[in-house]
Amino acid sequence: xxxxxxxxxxxxxxxxxxxxxxxxxxxxxxxxxxxxxxxxxxxxxxxxxxxxxxxxxxxxxxxxxxxxxxxxxxxxxxxxxxxxxxxxxxxxxxxxxxxxxxxxxxxxxxxxxxxxxxxxxxxxxxxxxxxxxxxxxxxxxxxxxxxxxxxxxxxxxxxxxxxxxxxxxxxxxxxxxxxxxxxxxxxxxxxxxxxxxxxxxxxxxxxxxxxxxxxxxxxxxxxxxxxxxxxxxxxxxxxxxxxxxxxxxxxxxxxxxxxxxxxxxxxxxxxxxxxxxxxxxxxxxxxxxxxxxxxxxxxxxxxxxxxxxxxxxxxxxxxxxxxxxxxxxxxxxxxxxxxxxxxxxxxxxxxxxxxxxxxxxxxxxxxxxxxxxxxxxxxxxxxxxxxxxxxxxxxxxxxxxxx
Amino acid sequence: xxxxxxxxxxxxxxxxxxxxxxxxxxxxxxxxxxxxxxxxxxxxxxxxxxxxxxxxxxxxxxxxxxxxxxxxxxxxxxxxxxxxxxxxxxxxxxxxxxxxxxxxxxxxxxxxxxxxxxxxxxxxxxxxxxxxxxxxxxxxxxxxxxxxxxxxxxxxxxxxxxxxxxxxxxxxxxxxxxxxxxxxxxxxxxxxxxxxxxxxxxxxxxxxxxxxxxxxxxxxxxxxxxxxxxxxxxxxxxxxxxxxxxxxxxxxxxxxxxxxxxxxxxxxxxxxxxxxxxxxxxxxxxxxxxxxxxxxxxxxxxxxxxxxxxxxxxxxxxxxxxxxxxxxxxxxxxxxxxxxxxxxxxxxxxxxxxxxxxxxxxxxxxxxxxxxxxxxxxxxxxxxxxxxxxxxxxxxxxxxxxx
Numbered sequence: 001x002x003x004x005x006x007x008x009x010x011x012x013x014x015x016x017x018x019x020x021x022x023x024x025x026x027x028x029x030x031x032x033x034x035x036x037x038x039x040x041x042x043x044x045x046x047x048x049x050x051x052x053x054x055x056x057x058x059x060x061x062x063x064x065x066x067x068x069x070x071x072x073x074x075x076x077x078x079x080x081x082x083x084x085x086x087x088x089x090x091x092x093x094x095x096x097x098x099x100x101x102x103x104x105x106x107x108x109x110x111x112x113x114x115x116x117x118x119x120x121x122x123x124x125x126x127x128x129x130x131x132x133x134x135x136x137x138x139x140x141x142x143x144x145x146x147x148x149x150x151x152x153x154x155x156x157x158x159x160x161x162x163x164x165x166x167x168x169x170x171x172x173x174x175x176x177x178x179x180x181x182x183x184x185x186x187x188x189x190x191x192x193x194x195x196x197x198x199x200x201x202x203x204x205x206x207x208x209x210x211x212x213x214x215x216x217x218x219x220x221x222x223x224x225x226x227x228x229x230x231x232x233x234x235x236x237x238x239x240x241x242x243x244x245x246x247x248x249x250x251x252x253x254x255x256x257x258x259x260x261x262x263x264x265x266x267x268x269x270x271x272x273x274x275x276x277x278x279x280x281x282x283x284x285x286x287x288x289x290x291x292x293x294x295x296x297x298x299x300x301x302x303x304x305x306x307x308x309x310x311x312x313x314x315x316x317x318x319x320x321x322x323x324x325x326x327x328x329x330x331x332x333x334x335x336x337x338x339x340x341x342x343x344x345x346x347x348x349x350x351x352x353x354x355x356x357x358x359x360x361x362x363x364x365x366x367x368x369x370x371x372x373x374x375x376x377x378x379x380x381x382x383x384x385x386x387x388x389x390x391x392x393x394x395x396x397x398x399x400x401x402x403x
Numbered sequence: 404x405x406x407x408x409x410x411x412x413x414x415x416x417x418x419x420x421x422x423x424x425x426x427x428x429x430x431x432x433x434x435x436x437x438x439x440x441x442x443x444x445x446x447x448x449x450x451x452x453x454x455x456x457x458x459x460x461x462x463x464x465x466x467x468x469x470x471x472x473x474x475x476x477x478x479x480x481x482x483x484x485x486x487x488x489x490x491x492x493x494x495x496x497x498x499x500x501x502x503x504x505x506x507x508x509x510x511x512x513x514x515x516x517x518x519x520x521x522x523x524x525x526x527x528x529x530x531x532x533x534x535x536x537x538x539x540x541x542x543x544x545x546x547x548x549x550x551x552x553x554x555x556x557x558x559x560x561x562x563x564x565x566x567x568x569x570x571x572x573x574x575x576x577x578x579x580x581x582x583x584x585x586x587x588x589x590x591x592x593x594x595x596x597x598x599x600x601x602x603x604x605x606x607x608x609x610x611x612x613x614x615x616x617x618x619x620x621x622x623x624x625x626x627x628x629x630x631x632x633x634x635x636x637x638x639x640x641x642x643x644x645x646x647x648x649x650x651x652x653x654x655x656x657x658x659x660x661x662x663x664x665x666x667x668x669x670x671x672x673x674x675x676x677x678x679x680x681x682x683x684x685x686x687x688x689x690x691x692x693x694x695x696x697x698x699x700x701x702x703x704x705x706x707x708x709x710x711x712x713x714x715x716x717x718x719x720x721x722x723x724x725x726x727x728x729x730x731x732x733x734x735x736x737x738x739x740x741x742x743x744x745x746x747x748x749x750x751x752x753x754x755x756x757x758x759x760x761x762x763x764x765x766x767x768x769x770x771x772x773x774x775x776x777x778x779x780x781x782x783x784x785x786x787x788x789x790x791x792x793x794x795x796x797x798x799x800x801x802x803x804x805x806x
Contacts, residue, residue: 001630003603006656008514008515008518011659011662038470041468042465044469046464053456054453061444062447065444066447067441068644100668104668111413112410112414115411129669164408239465241471242673250406259418263510269503271645272675
């Protein structure tokens, strides 16, 4: 049978996530992968999860396994309201919607807000999963400028002045891929710009609990609540395989997100939500989070130290206080895709930074390095090898080509 | 802040599922609800699920809680291949995609196949969840005629002859809402028509394991594999709160379904898939299914018997050999929405059949009666009351109005 004529027009915009393709080749034995973007399996509280499986069946009975309302499992929404209050996001359980990971919220946001050709403003570079979620709804992307403190407010002001933008998508804390965090004073300026322009921000916040040093910074949601759809997830602080994400959105948008989600998956998995609810409400999260931080903190320190020791002087990178990634930028003329292939031959993997640009053209000299999945020893070894590879490439760039 | 200008054009096609709205009002004390469409909580194998939570953590370790590939958790796909072979659907694990319930497949099918204005053929009446899944992609629906043996093949032939149809959506076994099953000879004719027209069928099969009498009938997928996207779910044979659905689709369509699902939710919940895998592969399903059937069989029998005893002679209904519903049709002129309100006053709820018609105009004299959620005693009582209400309405219809 011939199928090509059956596909919808939007499939032209849907691609494989290139990074997931990259990740498929880095699993071979002996490889040290700094390419991943996933939490360490050591961070999963397997004993707690096993205990909670029994206690949620005892506590909630069959309702932990039945169909549930689209908005989300009530005890989880209650627990999330407390969790969010500690992040200075004041919200009632009724204002929270749970979803199949933060990806489920991103899809619903795209479905509710994007008509074909609408402008959506994103950081350059930005989180690729958001682009995969939005693409089927056929937006046009407008790139926002960033510096070491994340989004440059003047760039936002300029883009909003140039015409209607359906929404702005940001990861303000320990961004994926750059690890950058927008400081509080800049968040206040961004909140003011949103209010002045009547604009909507989609604030994706998967990493803020993974802080290893420094002071917590409140989300932009807490500064301009009517202007922000705030997205969170338990993927990094419990386990991604439970697919528990959530959002807090202004009333009219929230109502549409619920209607849309009903068609997408009826509701988020009840059992996983029940486990998540008990994890938060039963005090397990508070006890387990320091353990997760204590796994990642030394890994991040080891990576930053090794980069100081081994990366060529022409490279720059921010020193984030948390998250899962270090972002490095080399000299103009470097193509980290070539570096990637050479590094793979020496059993080290990372993700070339260009994959994180919606434009598909920028970021050729950049690279994303993940530190959550490897031990300090492996990180030191991988960065040393990568430093050697980068030095050899740098030498090639600085020598004029003679053919 | 003003939000109205931010919504996408497609939101005009997205509505609340009316039945979910109806279900919200039927939970009051003393009410016997025949309105639901959900499995009985007594059918959930809570003890097995609790046991499996421990054994999957032991067996699969942290990978049962980690991110996973979009296609689905490998051990579940292997178990499903065996499960499907017993339904005469010959398939390899690589050909199966898991999803967040069958609803997750329906959404992905819509996203991959429907461009605005495309024709999609559905039974009248049809499953409402499919309409909610497809609506955001803005199809036009073409109604297919059904009789007591389900879809009338001549009607399919006619619709396919009138112009391109992106796909046909059917629930061939114990359909929701009618309980009807298409017999084998008619399935063969439908398969032949699909092949002759190069047409694609989306075959939704959530109920075929809930057979209380008679012989199993193979899915249309087994008769024309290249022409069918087959959708299944564990919601009725394990528990809906795990949200484990799946599909088997022809290669080119399957590849697009995976790409699309990556943007929608990255992947289906790993932990729930691991539990589902062990439930099927460990022999638990084979042992538990007869118990589920033994809960529902007497309830269906009680409902059919009570309808014989108490429903007015002007009513007709099929006698399905399984499923969750009985569908009754009254005389022309009856409006079961009015019956619904009178029945509610007498503490009996059901769903007026008109909600299951994509047209929004037909089926005024029909009603859907669910028998999975009530005991035999309650079913007998509810049907007796409903019989009295229907008789009073019938008397009003047959008396000419005198004002």
